Amino acid sequence: MNPILRNAFRTSAILFVFAIIGTAMMAYTFRQTRPVIEKSEQAEKLALINQVLPKSLYDNDLLAAHRELPADDLLGTRKPTSMWLATKSGQPAGIVLEAIAPEGYSGDIGLLVGISADGVITGVRVTRHKETPGLGDYIELAKSPWVLQFNGKRMEENDKPRWRVKKDGGEFDARAGATVTPRAIVKAVRQALEYFDKHRDELLRTTPVTPS
Amino acid sequence: MITKETFTQLAENGLWKQNPGVVQLLGLCPLLAISNNVVNALSLGLATIFVMAMSSLAVSSARNFVPHEIRIPVFILIIAALVTIIDLVFNAFAHPLYLVLGIFIPLITTNCIVLARADAYASKNHPLHSAIDGLLMGLGLTLVLVMLGAIREIAGQGTLLSGIDLALGPAAKSWIITVLPDYKGFLLAILPPGAFIGLGLLIAGRNWLDMRAKRRAHLQARQAAAQASTA
Numbered sequence: 001m002n003p004i005l006r007n008a009f010r011t012s013a014i015l016f017v018f019a020i021i022g023t024a025m026m027a028y029t030f031r032q033t034r035p036v037i038e039k040s041e042q043a044e045k046l047a048l049i050n051q052v053l054p055k056s057l058y059d060n061d062l063l064a065a066h067r068e069l070p071a072d073d074l075l076g077t078r079k080p081t082s083m084w085l086a087t088k089s090g091q092p093a094g095i096v097l098e099a100i101a102p103e104g105y106s107g108d109i110g111l112l113v114g115i116s117a118d119g120v121i122t123g124v125r126v127t128r129h130k131e132t133p134g135l136g137d138y139i140e141l142a143k144s145p146w147v148l149q150f151n152g153k154r155m156e157e158n159d160k161p162r163w164r165v166k167k168d169g170g171e172f173d174a175r176a177g178a179t180v181t182p183r184a185i186v187k188a189v190r191q192a193l194e195y196f197d198k199h200r201d202e203l204l205r206t207t208p209v210t211p212s
Numbered sequence: 213m214i215t216k217e218t219f220t221q222l223a224e225n226g227l228w229k230q231n232p233g234v235v236q237l238l239g240l241c242p243l244l245a246i247s248n249n250v251v252n253a254l255s256l257g258l259a260t261i262f263v264m265a266m267s268s269l270a271v272s273s274a275r276n277f278v279p280h281e282i283r284i285p286v287f288i289l290i291i292a293a294l295v296t297i298i299d300l301v302f303n304a305f306a307h308p309l310y311l312v313l314g315i316f317i318p319l320i321t322t323n324c325i326v327l328a329r330a331d332a333y334a335s336k337n338h339p340l341h342s343a344i345d346g347l348l349m350g351l352g353l354t355l356v357l358v359m360l361g362a363i364r365e366i367a368g369q370g371t372l373l374s375g376i377d378l379a380l381g382p383a384a385k386s387w388i389i390t391v392l393p394d395y396k397g398f399l400l401a402i403l404p405p406g407a408f409i410g411l412g413l414l415i416a417g418r419n420w421l422d423m424r425a426k427r428r429a430h431l432q433a434r435q436a437a438a439q440a441s442t443a
Contacts, residue, residue: 010279011281011282014277014278014279014282014286015282015285015286018274018278018286018289018290019289022289022290022292022293023293025293025297026293026296026297029296029297029300029301030300032304033300033301033303033304033305036304036305037300037303037304040303040304040307132399132403133248133402133403134368134369134397134399135397135399
């Protein structure tokens with residue numbers, strides 16, 4: 001065989017062997033670590049959900065009561081997202097849903113919103129954001145308690161003006177110099193409540209039906 | 213085994229002469245992105261040290277089986293596989309640590325200093341030497357990261373070690389040092405331009421120290437020569 005060709009075959013065989021070994025090692029590690037990682041991921045998710053929906057409100061296996069919600073303008077979502085239905089003694093107690101505030105200062109702000117069956121906010125947490133560090137990031141609970149002011153809030157008839165930041169005549173606090181971020185979140189939470197009102201029956205139905 | 217001279221040489225290169233952060237200017241992407249406070253900088257630094265030592269060790273161990281023409285794809289393969297495995301193992305068996313360093317580990321794959329050391333040093337040297345080289349290069353990068361993080365944090369927020377409670381639990385909250393009380397903050401230092409300006413200052417500072425040392429050595433040599441001629 002031509003020596004150049006032989007050399008090419010040899011090097012590609014070596015590269016191939018390295019690729020096989022590398023893949024095998026990764027696959028092995030993946031399989032060995034998967035169950036442990038999955039368990040801690042679930043625990044983390046539940047811990048986050050428990051922050052927006054107090055444990056005392058429900059008694060079902062919340063993570064198992066997971067459903068997909070189709071993308072919706074009120075939720076600010078462009079892809080199907082998750083919701084979890086909480087029940088107590090078989091009766092619907094509330095839901096936790098994912099929403100997006102698309103009007104943040106710097107891209108989407110991911111939210112987790114807990115709403116009790118009677119339409120009261122039980123908690124809101126920011127799950128991801130790219131707001132300016134040191135300025136707009138007070139929406140994280142780790143940085144400031146700002147996000148706690150949603151707790152216990154609800155929507156009444158013609159209630160929209162109340163659901164604004166104080167600067168715009170509403171009742172939600174915002175820090176001077178960084179109002180774009182809270183304005184986006186207040187609007188997103190309000191719209192999540194609107195979504196809840198609109199689809200209430202489907203959302204709270206204990207047999208899974210996705211809202212149309 | 214490693215001799216004292218080799219170790220000294222490796223340490224000098226990693227920490228000063230060939231410092232990845234301020235001399236080689238490699239691996240700047242994570243360096244500039246994560247250095248907005250000391251805790252982030254130190255976390256990324258520790259993860260980098262670990263990955264660099266391991267990847268240099270792995271590359272050096274495989275070096276005799278790798279033909280010259282395909283060394284770069286093979287090294288990238290080794291480094292990427294290794295980083296993935298480290299990421300998974302940390303996630304599964306050292307979860308508290310993973311929560312702190314986890315987001316930084318995938319970032320390290322994008323750090324070209326890892327590949328640079330694999331090619332420039334580990335592919336030609338003994339595994340033990342290579343691992344120490346990786347460790348010391350990582351340490352050099354970490355020192356720059358922490359200094360940059362400290363500069364940006366003090367200038368930007370007037371504090372040091374903010375966020376340590378997120379890394380080590382609420383008990384560590386009392387470790388946060390307020391350097392400048394009632395400081396209003398200086399946003400530029402925290403935003404990306406602050407990283408470039410801060411790194412520029414560090415490079416200038418290092419060059420200045422280097423030049424001063426050279427000038428002194430030169431002066432001493434001249435004085436010694438003058439004394440020798442008068443005597």
